[in-house]
Amino acid sequence: MEVKKGNETNQYAADLSSIKEARQRIKSVVHKTPVISSETLDLMAGRKLVFKCECFQKGGAFKFRGASNAILSLEEQEAVKGVVTHSSGNHAAALALAAKMRGIPAYIVVPSNAPKCKVQNVIRYGGQIIICEPTMESRHGAAEKVQQDTGAVLIHPFNDSRIISGQGTISLELLEEFPEIDTLIVPISGGGLISGMAIAAKSIKPSIRVLAAEPVGANDAALSKASGAIVTLPQLNTIADGLRAFLGDLTWPIVRDFVDDVITVEDQEIIEAMRLCYEILKVAVEPSGAIGLAAVLSDGFQKNPLWNDCKHVAIILSGGNVDLNVLWEALSK
Amino acid sequence: MEVKKGNETNQYAADLSSIKEARQRIKSVVHKTPVISSETLDLMAGRKLVFKCECFQKGGAFKFRGASNAILSLEEQEAVKGVVTHSSGNHAAALALAAKMRGIPAYIVVPSNAPKCKVQNVIRYGGQIIICEPTMESRHGAAEKVQQDTGAVLIHPFNDSRIISGQGTISLELLEEFPEIDTLIVPISGGGLISGMAIAAKSIKPSIRVLAAEPVGANDAALSKASGAIVTLPQLNTIADGLRAFLGDLTWPIVRDFVDDVITVEDQEIIEAMRLCYEILKVAVEPSGAIGLAAVLSDGFQKNPLWNDCKHVAIILSGGNVDLNVLWEALSK
Numbered sequence: 001m002e003v004k005k006g007n008e009t010n011q012y013a014a015d016l017s018s019i020k021e022a023r024q025r026i027k028s029v030v031h032k033t034p035v036i037s038s039e040t041l042d043l044m045a046g047r048k049l050v051f052k053c054e055c056f057q058k059g060g061a062f063k064f065r066g067a068s069n070a071i072l073s074l075e076e077q078e079a080v081k082g083v084v085t086h087s088s089g090n091h092a093a094a095l096a097l098a099a100k101m102r103g104i105p106a107y108i109v110v111p112s113n114a115p116k117c118k119v120q121n122v123i124r125y126g127g128q129i130i131i132c133e134p135t136m137e138s139r140h141g142a143a144e145k146v147q148q149d150t151g152a153v154l155i156h157p158f159n160d161s162r163i164i165s166g167q168g169t170i171s172l173e174l175l176e177e178f179p180e181i182d183t184l185i186v187p188i189s190g191g192g193l194i195s196g197m198a199i200a201a202k203s204i205k206p207s208i209r210v211l212a213a214e215p216v217g218a219n220d221a222a223l224s225k226a227s228g229a230i231v232t233l234p235q236l237n238t239i240a241d242g243l244r245a246f247l248g249d250l251t252w253p254i255v256r257d258f259v260d261d262v263i264t265v266e267d268q269e270i271i272e273a274m275r276l277c278y279e280i281l282k283v284a285v286e287p288s289g290a291i292g293l294a295a296v297l298s299d300g301f302q303k304n305p306l307w308n309d310c311k312h313v314a315i316i317l318s319g320g321n322v323d324l325n326v327l328w329e330a331l332s333k
Numbered sequence: 334m335e336v337k338k339g340n341e342t343n344q345y346a347a348d349l350s351s352i353k354e355a356r357q358r359i360k361s362v363v364h365k366t367p368v369i370s371s372e373t374l375d376l377m378a379g380r381k382l383v384f385k386c387e388c389f390q391k392g393g394a395f396k397f398r399g400a401s402n403a404i405l406s407l408e409e410q411e412a413v414k415g416v417v418t419h420s421s422g423n424h425a426a427a428l429a430l431a432a433k434m435r436g437i438p439a440y441i442v443v444p445s446n447a448p449k450c451k452v453q454n455v456i457r458y459g460g461q462i463i464i465c466e467p468t469m470e471s472r473h474g475a476a477e478k479v480q481q482d483t484g485a486v487l488i489h490p491f492n493d494s495r496i497i498s499g500q501g502t503i504s505l506e507l508l509e510e511f512p513e514i515d516t517l518i519v520p521i522s523g524g525g526l527i528s529g530m531a532i533a534a535k536s537i538k539p540s541i542r543v544l545a546a547e548p549v550g551a552n553d554a555a556l557s558k559a560s561g562a563i564v565t566l567p568q569l570n571t572i573a574d575g576l577r578a579f580l581g582d583l584t585w586p587i588v589r590d591f592v593d594d595v596i597t598v599e600d601q602e603i604i605e606a607m608r609l610c611y612e613i614l615k616v617a618v619e620p621s622g623a624i625g626l627a628a629v630l631s632d633g634f635q636k637n638p639l640w641n642d643c644k645h646v647a648i649i650l651s652g653g654n655v656d657l658n659v660l661w662e663a664l665s666k
Contacts, residue, residue: 034367036389040457055615056369117612124373279450282388282653284615320615328661 012257013161013250014196016203019168022069026166029068029101031057032173035314038280045296048312050181052174055285055320059121061242062167062193062318063094063157069166070155071098079104081151086110086132086139089118090242090319091157096127107152109142111135115241115286117323158192159248168196174314175204183310185292187318188212188221188262189243191251197316198258209310212255212262213295215240215270221247221255222262239267239326242288242319263301269294274327277317286322293317345590346494346583347529349536352501355402359499362401362434364390365506368647371613378629381645383514385507388618388653392454394575395500395526395651396427396490402499403488404431412437414484419443419465419472422451423575423652424490429460440485442475444468448574448619450656491525492581501529507647508537516643518625520651521545521554521595522576524584530649531591542643545588545595546628548573548603554580554588555595572600572659575621575652596634602627607660610650619655626650 033053041049054062071083082105085095092108099106108127110119111134122129132142147154156163170193174181184201186194198210214221217237224231224247232246247255270287273294277285292315301307366386374382387395404416415438418428425441432439441460443452444467455462465475480487489496503526507514517534519527531543547554550570557564557580565579580588603620606627610618625648634640 031369034369034386036364036367039391053367053615058372060615278617278657282386282393282617284611284617324611324661324665328657328665332657332661 012199012254014164014168014199014254016200018161018165019172019196019200022162022165023169023172025072026065026068026169030065030169033057035174035177036281036283040280041276041293045313046302047310049296050178050312050314051281052170052314052316053283054170054316054318055283055289059090059094059097059125060319060321061090061094062170062316063090064097065169066163066166066192066196067091067094067155068098068101070160070162071095071102071104073162074153078153081153082106083155084109084143084146084150084152085155085157086143087157089114089121090321092127093118093121093125095155096122096125100126105152107146107150109139109146111139115321115323115326117321121321156248158190158245159250161250163192164196164250164254166196167193168200170316171197171200171204175201178312178314180312181208181314183209183211183307183313185211185213185263185295185313185315187243187288187291187316188214188255189288190245191221191247191255193316193318194259195251195254199254202258209260209307210258211295212259213291214262214264215243215291216264216266218243219264222264224252225256225259225262228256240270240287240291242286243291263295263298265291265294265298265300269298273297278327283317284320284322284327285317286319289317289319345532345587347497347501347532347587349533351494351498352505352529352533355495355498356502356505358405359398359401359502363398366390368507368510369614369616373613374609374626378646379635380643382629383511383645383647384614385503385647385649386616387503387649387651388616388622392423392427392430392458393652393654394423394427395503395649396423397430398502399496399499399525399529400424400427400488401431401434403493403495404428404435404437406495407486411486414486415439416488417442417476417479417483417485418488418490419476420490422447422454423654425460426451426454426458428488429455429458433459438485440479440483442472442479444472448654448656448659450654454654489581491523491578492583493525494583496525497529497583497587499529500526501533503649504530504533504537508534511645511647513645514541514647516542516544516640516646518544518546518596518628518646518648520576520621520624520649521547521588522621523578524554524580524588526649526651527592528584528587532587535591542593542640543591544628545592546624547595547597548576548624549597549599551576552597555597557585558589558592558595561589573603573620573624575619576624594639596628596631598624598627598631598633602631606630611660616650617653617655617660618650619652622650622652
């Protein structure tokens, strides 16, 4: 475990200033998403919960915050050749939408196993799709080839300062509206969302707890935190298609230093949380989006005395792009 | 058609004062529901749409506004014996919840064909259920018997000034947040929701249009408006289980005088609107709740030159209590 350098954050890929700048840059194009709550779920969790509905963000996920910040940060001569990325879906759609708004091309490398609704979103927003094998090697290779052929700028889904800063704007909105929040529970995959949110939240309110939620079948972040270095896994096994990336060299130092703990949950708990989102909150949430609710209800959280005084918990419903048959199959079991 | 008496509203069951009083009475117990929007749906509708998410209200529908206003209006000696109602579901659950909050019994007469999730909500909130046949006669008879046996106060689902005033609080929230709204599209059944909303909205902004949305298979309000008197139908045929009541003597004069027109839509259009709510808005909406979106997209609205200048349209997503199998069966066709 490396030593954290006091309160300095300038060693990190984002800080409160870059996140506030991102908010100024994107505020006219992103939705300030609503926050909802349910006394039924408060009772189940034994504390006050508020749900930040990023499923209502443009493109159906938080990803549009980072994507629009990245694209609006580009100089004109960079922008004209377009942007390229590889993504399981939500970043891809968000980047396509942000590119369309700026009037530049977006080349999207999509693994062949991406959910249909996410690919449809890319098409709806005018992205040019390049299908690849569902491996990180194939994704990187295909994206590099597009860069060479077109001169497009690579906008990585999470390992990018502009992306991290854009996602961090969620914490600004949350803590302005609910300053009493003492805990954030945030899905973790590549770490872009939680990195931005943790930096912003702890800069504003140092006492806040930031907990990551991760599937047991893709628990690389928990293993990374435990071992003090980025861990990757040979195989991933989870319904949460949005949580199948590993930490990057920009997100890892932030996760290492600003995330208090990682709560791992079983896929069955994720599915039950999707059901609760649908039945109680009336919100369509994808598996990755429901994991925060799964975490707060899990034994790993409920039975850990460290979290007994987490009384005002914000949960990020990170996205809502779920094929109806996935919801149905999960919920009808 | 009776003559409308200038701007006087004291002939009606509610007015702006009673609606503002209702807001004061219920503001600590109801959710101020969020408003969401989608550029994709704006493009489809050819105008700016905002969606008032009453599906996120307590109990999953707008009904809690009226129910809590009615129950909080009761004198203590009336309240102690409890309340009784007959309802297809959402009013029932809302009344049970409001009664539970006040600590008084709620007796709920439920037709045997009510959606399972709505009956479960009544049970969750501690209501005492009396099952009856799915006819208005059976519903009225069973409710009267409970009144005689217990002394409980009947709280009618819509034909009640307190209910109408409670539902009208939605317009206050909407027009404060979005004063530019020029049109409201509101589901109509017994008329409680649209009566309260129309009185409030036209009192604040007389130029606003208030349009009702109704299924073709339960088009009694359209026929009532056309004939100038309450029309009832021998048979109703619609997927929208929340839209199977007829206007009452308190709601009819308001609908007659303050509702500009009734747009009727086919069940298939309602189902398609449910799909759009799920896929685009990421919201679980019951058939009755989706009818406003169905109406704004329908030929009856789009091709009527009267509505060409409806540029800022608020649509009320009135409820989200839909059994998943209903959603699945509707959407997988």
